[in-house]
Amino acid sequence: MxxxxxxxxxxxxxxxxxxxxxxxxxxxxxxxxxxxxxxxxxxxxxxxxxxxxxxxxxxxxxxxxxxxxxxxxxxxxxxxxxxxxxxxxxxxxxxxxxxxxxxxxxxxxxxxxxxxxxxxxxxxxxxxxxxxxxxxxxxxxxxxxxxxxxxxxxxxxxxxxxxxxxxxxxxxxxxxxxxxxxxxxLKREVIGHVANRLQAALWREAIHLVADNVVSVRDVDTAITAGPGMRWAVMGPHMLLNLGGGAGGLQAYCEQFRDSYSLWWDDLGKPQLDNDTIAKLKAGIGEEIGSRDYNALRAERDAKLVALARAINTIDS
Ligand SMILES: NC(=O)c1ccc[n+]([C@@H]2O[C@H](COP(=O)([O-])OP(=O)(O)OC[C@H]3O[C@@H](n4cnc5c(N)ncnc54)[C@H](O)[C@@H]3O)[C@@H](O)[C@H]2O)c1
Missing domain, CATH: 3.40.50.720 (NAD(P)-binding Rossmann-like Domain)
Incomplete structure (x- = not known):
């Protein structure tokens, strides 16, 4: 050009x-x-x-x-x-x-x-x-x-x-x-770019935990929104775990939890979106949605996102 x-x-x-x-x-x-x-x-x-x-x-x-x-x-x-x-x-x-x-x-x-x-x-x-x-x-x-x-x-x-x-x-x-x-x-080509790959990794395990009868759809969603999801809007995973290592930072965190992560990574699931799994997710999300329709859910999401954007200063207060 x-x-x-x-x-x-x-x-x-x-x-x-x-x-x-x-x-x-x-x-x-x-x-x-x-x-x-x-x-x-x-x-x-x-x-x-x-x-x-x-x-x-x-x-x-x-x-x-x-x-x-x-x-x-x-x-x-x-x-x-x-x-x-x-x-x-x-x-x-x-x-x-x-x-x-x-x-x-x-x-x-x-x-x-x-x-x-x-x-x-x-x-x-x-x-x-x-x-x-x-x-x-x-x-x-x-x-x-x-x-x-x-x-x-x-x-x-x-x-x-x-x-x-x-x-x-x-x-x-x-x-x-x-x-x-x-x-x-991005520094080089990769399918799914970055954020969708991260989302796919997390969603894979969320589906596995539901399919394997560890938690309900509602509870796995709460495990994110009331837990790590709230932190992730404020700082990325590396910065947060840097804090998780105390004064020793990310180095100390890695040394302390290296063996645990190794065990957890080996145990993560590899579900497929087969018909049975989709039916289970659908039943679970139905319970979580309750009586809210699409527009009500969208309005709820957007109002909370705007409040969050203001809180974390991506917009002028
Ligand atoms: N849905 C998501 O969450 C999401 C998020 C990020 C990026 N994307 C990407 O954005 C793109 C669009 O996704 P979407 O979800 O908005 O799809 P969509 O189906 O909602 O909208 C696509 C629109 O393109 C129109 N269209 C089809 N062929 C066309 C053509 N040749 N010329 C002009 N218009 C044409 C369709 O009539 C339709 O209105 C995709 O590449 C998707 O990967 C989607």
Whole structure:
């Protein structure tokens, strides 16, 4: 690409390709942060879905200090992806997680991208090297993986490889920071990136403990929310265990618990999501949900996340 852009200052318009769960949330965040939003979804009604989504999160974005007020941001819906990207300096692609579909979309938009536009994919686990196939200029596409819901959770996992334009990651990092995100940058390609691998490791054992009749779904969830989950929002596992070692820090912790972890790691389960296991998880989550419906649960999650964000200073108090 060789744009020469060293900063994100030229970005005014962001194209959102795919207005599903993740695309709508990104669109709301970028709109709240003052960018013009160009929308395209291959299914009818993408603009209406975005407006409905905005109405449901506008107050949260104001509370987070990202939107100045709840008025609908500047957005426009287009009839094709090519039209949506033609006036956008940044593209956030959030169509379903299928390599062929993403590659087909990219080949349709590449000829219409402005000279220095960056294309970021929300892909949860596809490889950048595969996503770069078919590009005339693979230097402009990067992984920028959010954690659901992107309009609240700060994390964005960035990855670019040796084919990536040297300026692109820096510009993207600055752009996301302007949108109040916190980025990490992967040093090499790995399936599932970082946060999903961590989530997969934890969920695997949580499923095993339920499937093996050690605890109920409700209790394994409480074991996280009332225990380590609360600490993890404040400090990462290494920093916490550094404290767990007392004055001797992480070194002392490792020496004290080396044998215990070795035993525990050897004993961790390897469940599969077979039908019996899914049925058991479903029955357990049903008990935990009680009478709350999807919207009530989402509202409860978001209110607590906003309070948490304020407490740990990821937003202005
Ligand atoms: N769901 C999550 O928790 C989550 C979290 C982080 C990242 N992601 C990633 O975000 C991406 C989107 O996931 P989602 O959960 O929002 O999916 P989704 O199914 O909710 O939304 C996808 C949208 O893309 C549209 N679409 C399909 N093909 C299209 C095309 N060719 N052009 C334009 N629009 C098209 C669909 O109509 C739909 O509205 C995936 O890559 C996924 O891995 C998902």
């Amino acid at each position: 060789g744009s020469g852009y060293q900063s994100s200052g030229h970005i005014r318009t962001v194209a959102i390709l795919g207005t599903g769960l993740i695309g709508c949330s990104w669109g709301a965040l970028f709109g709240a942060a003052g960018f013009k939003i160009n929308l395209f979804d291959s299914k009818e009604g993408g603009g209406r879905r975005f407006e409905e989504f905005w109405a449901s999160v506008a107050d949260t974005l104001v509370e987070l200090g990202i939107a100045a007020d709840a008025s609908v941001p500047d957005w426009q819906e287009f009839d094709s992806a090519a039209q949506a990207v033609a006036s956008a300096e940044f593209v956030q692609e959030s169509i379903p997680e299928r390599l062929e579909a993403k590659q087909a979309l990219y080949s349709g938009i590449e000829p219409h991208l402005p000279k220095s536009a960056i294309v970021a994919t929300s892909s949860s686990g596809l490889r950048l090297s595969d996503l770069q196939e078919g590009w005339r200029d693979p230097g402009r596409i990067i992984i920028a993986h959010p954690f659901n819901p992107p309009h609240i959770i700060p994390l964005v996992e960035l990855y670019g490889n040796e084919r990536t334009d040297p300026d692109v990651l820096g510009v993207a990092r600055e752009f996301y920071t302007r949108c109040r995100k916190q980025t990490i940058t």
